[in-house]
Amino acid sequence: MPRTMIEVDRGSNEPLYRQVRRVIEHSIATGIFDPRRRLPSSRELAAELSVARNTINLAYQELLNEGLVLSHERRGIFVNPEMLAAVAAEEAVSEPVIDWPSRMRRYADEGVPDVEKRADWYTYPYPFIAGQIDVHSFPATAWIRSLREALYQPHAFASLQDSVGADDPLLVEMIRREILTARGIEAGQDEILITVGSQQGLDLLGRTLLGPHHRVGIENPGYLDARHIFLRTGAQVYGINVDQDGLCLPETLSGTALVYVTPSHQHPTNVTLSMERRRRLLKIAAASGTIVIEDDYDSEFRYEGSPSPALKALDSTGDVLYLGTFSKFLSPGLRLGFLVGPAELIKELRRVRRYQVRHPPGHTQRALALMIESGDYHRALRYHRRQMKTRWEMLSQLAVECLPWDQAPYPPGGVSLWMKGPPNLDAVELVSHAEEQGVLIERGDIYYLQSSPPRNCFRIGFGAIPTRSIAEGMVRMGDVAKELLAER
């Protein structure tokens, strides 16, 4: 019998017999066992791998059950000849025939930078990054309780069935009653669509409303992913500058099919769009037939004063499209968001989604609905908001102490600070030097649309970093910045 050359790992969590099974499959596939002869007996293999014969028998039994091997009485176990074809085909390895790159559609966002998120961010002691959460404060117990409840009656069908184009009606109702009312928005069941993260809302809108002949206005600096999504429809994208009061509105939006705005806390600068500009935006959009998308991605996080009403709440035409998300609270990994708009548009978006992903997972939809209904969601949100407020207060004070330049006051909202250093600060260098000190921050230049963006901006996120690490992280960041500025 040939040697398998593979050993089983007794320290592994994988049951021994499954490891053995893999050894057998691998040895057939790679030609170590000649598939035309009988396979080694359980006795032979047990000796070879130093495991009990029962373990080998268990592995063979599984392979027999699945039809990969056949047992011939008295002659032993053989590879199923139908499977041999697969093995033979593998031996005759030939070259790919299709030239894949030439077959793939090209998109117009080539050359536009992507937000790069490090997969290993959580191994850094000071992750001042945006868009991630502190997993230790995730309300795991309440979430698991809701997930369990969602698997039993009367919820099991909603959780497990193919709903084709439909959403979980209970989640829609909870969003309507418990989430939108707090933003001043009244919406009917047929005006809400659940999405796989609010980003799917953007993609569905782009696919449905935009094409190569359209112009789209976005904030400058602005949300990079939205820019990619719009560019990928073939549309022309231009930037509208942002100042202390938010978007600097042009006289007219004539010729602009769609504008995308983040009024609550502008992405990435966190400024709030003033009430007067909100009204004017709605007025000129209506005058020029421009569609307005309001991305209200972290309106829950307001630490002083009163929250501004949503643009959608001021909208008397019903035309404003509103995007909400559960990525900031609860977690981006759950991929749940929603979109509010006129019923006839929602109906069409539902059809587009139905031939894309059918519907967002039913189990997590129902669990989230139950978590909101029980009050657990809002309890956890209040706790989380207090935590974020503490971090915001610490950070806005530490930023002034540690970063040696004049700073404007930080808007009291969101889960990040937008920093504008002196003109001679190179934030790209700052990011890379800080990283060497275990401090992750985000470069700001990529959010600008112009070809020579300012290099002195960066972003300090505080959603993911544990509160206890903030002070030390800021001191380190300050030291790096001082050193960099002194070198200049």
Added chain:
Amino acid sequence: MPRTMIEVDRGSNEPLYRQVRRVIEHSIATGIFDPRRRLPSSRELAAELSVARNTINLAYQELLNEGLVLSHERRGIFVNPEMLAAVAAEEAVSEPVIDWPSRMRRYADEGVPDVEKRADWYTYPYPFIAGQIDVHSFPATAWIRSLREALYQPHAFASLQDSVGADDPLLVEMIRREILTARGIEAGQDEILITVGSQQGLDLLGRTLLGPHHRVGIENPGYLDARHIFLRTGAQVYGINVDQDGLCLPETLSGTALVYVTPSHQHPTNVTLSMERRRRLLKIAAASGTIVIEDDYDSEFRYEGSPSPALKALDSTGDVLYLGTFSKFLSPGLRLGFLVGPAELIKELRRVRRYQVRHPPGHTQRALALMIESGDYHRALRYHRRQMKTRWEMLSQLAVECLPWDQAPYPPGGVSLWMKGPPNLDAVELVSHAEEQGVLIERGDIYYLQSSPPRNCFRIGFGAIPTRSIAEGMVRMGDVAKELLAER
């Protein structure tokens, strides 16, 4: 104080103070409370609604925390004037400005029927439908255990973070090792993409590889959703007939950009593509540079003989694209599937997906990986397959007994039987008469591409119906069929 006209519901699960909060919000929004004057005191409101003052105070406290109302010392509680704007805007209701239908992109699949799934299918005693599961045999305990484990270290980051374009590496590894090997497929980590149901795989491929100048071949009869997805890319779709051995291959596929096939159990007829035709399909596809998509949607369900190897396992070029799903086992509501293909294509599909939904939910990905790793997945699958085998045996015998016409033997696989009645059977009528008897079956004509499809075909699904209901359901179906045929 004006009457609120709304009563609280003491029998409701919703806490009283939250109901009161809604009463207040609603009364402001609808003008019952004049928002320019002080709001009713807790004493007044407690009397009006007959609840404790503390309950009212709790509701007001929540509204205060969220900034919807303001408290002025000694003067009382007032609506936040910033919120007044929202109320005022609502009063001045105007008409929509955007003509939505004229702004929405049109698709080429208008007029092609959709698979209609009744949302209330589970209220019928005999749901012989395809594409749903029997929720009572879902392995809820193992699934919840995996979901819980996935929320704690070392799994929490994989479950909860924003992974941008990445998949859960553990799930990819489990699919590679535990799912694909059983189908004779070897694939690297970079040749696998996790999808929100296998349907997302089809959509990503359509978006990336197809456009108005392409021709696509699909099986006739064939999977209706694939037809929609291909048509919606603008491509021309044509049908290739299916007989007892599966797809009837043409001499050449020259001029066809892509063919979509279901070799294990053809959708909807359940026939298995013969080994000889598999080889020929691969040969002529390679000769004409045609991309082959293999949808292996229920290969787990084979009840006699040995499973045929996947087309992908026979593919020596590495060009075949393979779609797998966890919708048949475990559940369509979880929306998890995967796609196997050449690394350079997978990389591009990952980028398309990243600007569409970012990634499938991390929590369910990691939980599924843990469920496979623990062996629970395959244990539950074996149990489920035995159940399905029992149902298949019952049904294929009952079909011959109850349906009064000559029937070809049923292929021993899949989770449905494809029925071909005598030429004078109108299956559309059969479906509607059966429904009146509590029996849900599926019409077959919608799966054909020709404009006058055969009317005598239908499908009996057995994945969702409890085993104990099968016999009675078949008797009822038989009675309806006999009656219909006698009338002719």
